[in-house]
Amino acid sequence: MEKNKTLGRLFTSRVWRSVFRHGLPISNRARAESVFYNFFLHVHPVKVRKRSLKITYTWALGGLTAGLFIILTLTGALLMLYYRPSVSEAYADMKDLQFVVSSGLFLRNMHRWSAHAMVAVAFLHMLRVFYTGSYKPPKEFNWVVGVILLVLTILLSYTGYLLPWDQLAFWGISVGTNMARAVPFGIGDKMSYLLLGGNIVGENALVRFYVLHCFILPIATMVLMGVHFWRVRKDGGV
Amino acid sequence: MSKEYEAEGSSDAKKIPRRVEFVKDRTAARVRQEETETVMTVPNLVVREIIAFMILVIVLSLLSLFFNAPLEWEANPQHTPNPAKAPWYFLGLQELLHYFPPIVAGVILPMLVVLALVAIPYFNVNLKQEGMWKQHRPQTLVVALITIGAMCIVLLIFDVYAMLVPTLVMTVLMLIPYFVHSEKGFIGWLGTRPVQWWIMTWFVLIVVVLTAIGTLFRGPEWSWTWPWEHIY
Numbered sequence: 083m084e085k086n087k088t089l090g091r092l093f094t095s096r097v098w099r100s101v102f103r104h105g106l107p108i109s110n111r112a113r114a115e116s117v118f119y120n121f122f123l124h125v126h127p128v129k130v131r132k133r134s135l136k137i138t139y140t141w142a143l144g145g146l147t148a149g150l151f152i153i154l155t156l157t158g159a160l161l162m163l164y165y166r167p168s169v170s171e172a173y174a175d176m177k178d179l180q181f182v183v184s185s186g187l188f189l190r191n192m193h194r195w196s197a198h199a200m201v202a203v204a205f206l207h208m209l210r211v212f213y214t215g216s217y218k219p220p221k222e223f224n225w226v227v228g229v230i231l232l233v234l235t236i237l238l239s240y241t242g243y244l245l246p247w248d249q250l251a252f253w254g255i256s257v258g259t260n261m262a263r264a265v266p267f268g269i270g271d272k273m274s275y276l277l278l279g280g281n282i283v284g285e286n287a288l289v290r291f292y293v294l295h296c297f298i299l300p301i302a303t304m305v306l307m308g309v310h311f312w313r314v315r316k317d318g319g320v
Numbered sequence: 321m322s323k324e325y326e327a328e329g330s331s332d333a334k335k336i337p338r339r340v341e342f343v344k345d346r347t348a349a350r351v352r353q354e355e356t357e358t359v360m361t362v363p364n365l366v367v368r369e370i371i372a373f374m375i376l377v378i379v380l381s382l383l384s385l386f387f388n389a390p391l392e393w394e395a396n397p398q399h400t401p402n403p404a405k406a407p408w409y410f411l412g413l414q415e416l417l418h419y420f421p422p423i424v425a426g427v428i429l430p431m432l433v434v435l436a437l438v439a440i441p442y443f444n445v446n447l448k449q450e451g452m453w454k455q456h457r458p459q460t461l462v463v464a465l466i467t468i469g470a471m472c473i474v475l476l477i478f479d480v481y482a483m484l485v486p487t488l489v490m491t492v493l494m495l496i497p498y499f500v501h502s503e504k505g506f507i508g509w510l511g512t513r514p515v516q517w518w519i520m521t522w523f524v525l526i527v528v529v530l531t532a533i534g535t536l537f538r539g540p541e542w543s544w545t546w547p548w549e550h551i552y
Binding site for chain 2: 117236239253264265
């Protein structure tokens with residue numbers, strides 16, 4: 083066990099033990115403790131069914147969706163450093179990201195492809211849950227939470243679509259919000275006015291989509307992800 | 321800390337307590353044996369999660385190195401591209417807009433889809449997931465054919481061949497195990513599919529076909545265009 087004296091001294095030091103109160107996960111007791119004394123790991127139960135670890139059962143799709151959300155949060159935060167949501171600056175900032183900022187192009191590519199992937203993977207996760215019948219009682223409500231999360235994922239992707247302020251963005255959002263206008267009794271017009279801050283896609287729309295994309299929708303998604311994971315664990319999942 | 325050994329309780333129990341089932345008079349008095357073998361989360365699950373996340377980051381990094389995200393000319397409200405397309409996940413809806421009035425394609429159908437998805441776990445039909453043709457075969461056939469027939473008539477009226485063809489394909493697949501009795505192979509497998517499986521698979525097929533048509537096969541004025549003749 084004492085293969086490495088320095089490491090051994092580190093793991094038994096007072097400072098290390100103040101952070102991780104349990105020992106190394108070499109006994110089942112310490113393995114259990116490393117789950118329930120750890121803020122991050124305690125979304126998991128101490129033990130999981132062997133069946134739920136089978137890759138051909140879950141295809142890791144739920145975990146990958148969460149992983150994509152983490153990648154998107156990190157790359158998104160870095161992109162925010164270089165991007166200003168105004169009609170006069172937005173497109174120039176995109177060009178700067180493309181040609182001036184170090185790794186700016188890579189950063190944007192990563193954010194863009196992860197966003198597309200998240201919509202697709204979340205949808206595939208829903209299909210997996212359906213085909214394995216994992217929505218059945220007592221997990222009905224968690225399925226509903228999942229459907230809301232899928233809608234939030236699409237909205238996150240959609241609000242981000244406008245931000246580059248290129249032709250693709252402008253007309254993609256115009257087509258989408260025109261669809262929403264079809265809601266009868268004037269509700270559609272009101273909804274689209276509220277979303278765009280006006281009748282056309284302009285400065286106000288850009289700011290509103292920016293706030294939705296970078297603050298309101300991510301917060302809502304994070305809260306519901308917490309609920310979703312917690313309920314998975316309570317219902318005997320991972 | 322110079323202990324050579326560590327006392328440990330029997331924390332390595334392989335089984336969790338067996339569930340007791342309330343057996344009603346119409347239930348067969350047998351409890352299905354559940355596979356309940358468990359393993360420790362650390363390291364089994366956590367290591368798998370870390371590996372999955374690493375593969376994800378590697379794949380996305382490679383993708384981002386070799387393929388650039390699209391960026392067109394600066395937005396110009398005076399110049400409408402033809403066709404103006406929404407993001408790909410809305411192109412199924414935009415394709416529907418081509419066939420149905422906006423209130424149907426843009427409002428009623430998407431709302432019905434979301435409501436249907438939310439309602440799925442609250443329909444307690446067929447919880448045991450029995451094959452569609454397991455019981456009440458003639459009645460099931462009549463109900464299924466009337467429903468599908470009515471839908472096909474609506475699709476024909478609006479000329480929605482993009483939905484009609486997948487619907488007919490699914491109907492044929494669904495009817496095969498009704499007429500061909502086989503327990504084995506593909507037909508046998510089709511016969512074990514429950515009704516909710518058919519509905520969901522039909523829905524997914526429609527979504528995929530509509531999205532693919534909207535993304536790849538639609539050009540100026542939303543006319544049929546082959547992917548290789550795209551001008552943009």
